Amino acid sequence: MSNPSEAEVIELPRPKAPAPGRKTRARRVIAVGGGKGGIGKSLLSANLGIALAKRGAKVVLVDLDLGGANLHTCLGVGQPKVTLSDFIDRRVQNLEDVLIPTPFERLSLVSGAMDGLDAANPRHSQKTKLIRNLRMFDVDYVLLDLGAGTAFNVLDFFLVADTGVVVMLPEPTSIENAYRFIKAAFFRRLQSLAPEDDFAHLVGQALAPRDGQLGRTPWDVVAELRTRDPEKAARLEQALGGFHPWVIVNQARTRADFDVGPTVASAWKKFFGLELGYLGAVNHDDAVWQAVRARRSLLDAFPDSAAASGVLRVAENLIALER
Numbered sequence: 001m002s003n004p005s006e007a008e009v010i011e012l013p014r015p016k017a018p019a020p021g022r023k024t025r026a027r028r029v030i031a032v033g034g035g036k037g038g039i040g041k042s043l044l045s046a047n048l049g050i051a052l053a054k055r056g057a058k059v060v061l062v063d064l065d066l067g068g069a070n071l072h073t074c075l076g077v078g079q080p081k082v083t084l085s086d087f088i089d090r091r092v093q094n095l096e097d098v099l100i101p102t103p104f105e106r107l108s109l110v111s112g113a114m115d116g117l118d119a120a121n122p123r124h125s126q127k128t129k130l131i132r133n134l135r136m137f138d139v140d141y142v143l144l145d146l147g148a149g150t151a152f153n154v155l156d157f158f159l160v161a162d163t164g165v166v167v168m169l170p171e172p173t174s175i176e177n178a179y180r181f182i183k184a185a186f187f188r189r190l191q192s193l194a195p196e197d198d199f200a201h202l203v204g205q206a207l208a209p210r211d212g213q214l215g216r217t218p219w220d221v222v223a224e225l226r227t228r229d230p231e232k233a234a235r236l237e238q239a240l241g242g243f244h245p246w247v248i249v250n251q252a253r254t255r256a257d258f259d260v261g262p263t264v265a266s267a268w269k270k271f272f273g274l275e276l277g278y279l280g281a282v283n284h285d286d287a288v289w290q291a292v293r294a295r296r297s298l299l300d301a302f303p304d305s306a307a308a309s310g311v312l313r314v315a316e317n318l319i320a321l322e323r
């Protein structure tokens with residue numbers, strides 16, 4: 001799954017305000033990920049980007065599916081001439097240089113890397129530079145469309161975002177994949193924030209019940225640590241507090257499907273003691289594949305479809321997170 005450069009831990013803490021004399025920073029970075037391929041990450045990223053831009057926000061969409069970029073197609077944009085590869089391989093100096101306009105006012109795109117194995121698996125230094133630069137766009141939202149799976153590359157992009165969104169389908173297999181993705185991101189975060197503390201091991205042991213014992217939550221580990229090592233307990237508490245992913249259920253068909261999100265969130269809270277938010281559900285809708293086949297975005301081609309309404313609701317909920 002990983003190579004040595006991928007396994008290197010990415011620095012997570014990030015300044016919120018621009019340093020004096022520096023450029024402004026993106027107000028909010030949102031990453032859209034999920035355990036599996038083909039669940040609607042790109043569809044949702046593209047159309048959430050459009051929805052936010054239509055609401056008056058300046059938005060940059062970034063295709064970080066480094067192995068299988070296709071976000072431009074979900075937006076109805078033809079094969080771009082400049083892509084992330086040009087930045088990763090240093091053919092251009094700034095990430096702004098690979099920004100391309102879209103048919104939508106206030107919405108630009110950084111198209112995904114198209115060529116080279118190198119781009120699909122950037123070196124640690126390339127990834128760090130990319131992450132640093134992603135925050136520098138002077139816009140309201142930077143939306144990151146992630147690749148499938150739980151490779152460290154994907155998890156690191158998920159973790160640097162202010163808001164991590166996990167897409168799942170209302171099916172047991174997809175729900176399991178989403179849990180797996182969130183757990184992998186959680187442990188990667190623990191490892192990244194305090195590598196010397198070995199929190200991932202401590203918490204991992206607590207979560208796995210042994211010999212009829214009840215599983216403990218990460219908060220139980222904080223409580224146990226507090227008596228022995230209060231500073232370490234405080235570091236773990238801080239790491240846990242900042243982990244708050246959000247779920248979107250895509251391809252909902254039945255009434256019960258619309259209840260899956262809240263159920264998954266409360267199960268996560270019960271078993272892991274951690275917060276998982278719910279941003280809403282998007283209907284399964286023929287309009288989606290019809291728009292894809294017409295190489296147009298859903299919101300543009302079928303603005304009155306049930307799926308488009310779902311996307312708009314989710315966009316409103318995303319905006320409401322900041323209020």
Ligand SMILES: Nc1ncnc2c1ncn2[C@@H]1O[C@H](COP(=O)(O)OP(=O)(O)OP(=O)(O)O)[C@@H](O)[C@H]1O
Pocket residue numbers: 036037038039040041042043044065068147148250251252282283284285286288289292307
């Ligand atoms: N709400 C929906 N209703 C109907 N079909 C959908 C819906 N969402 C996604 N699809 C179908 O699933 C396909 C894959 O969606 P998308 O490309 O967004 O997935 P992805 O998670 O980005 O996949 P990958 O990980 O391969 O990039 C779409 O082309 C569409 O045909």
Ligand SMILES: [Mg+2]
Pocket residue numbers: 041042043065070145146147
């Ligand atoms: Mg995709």
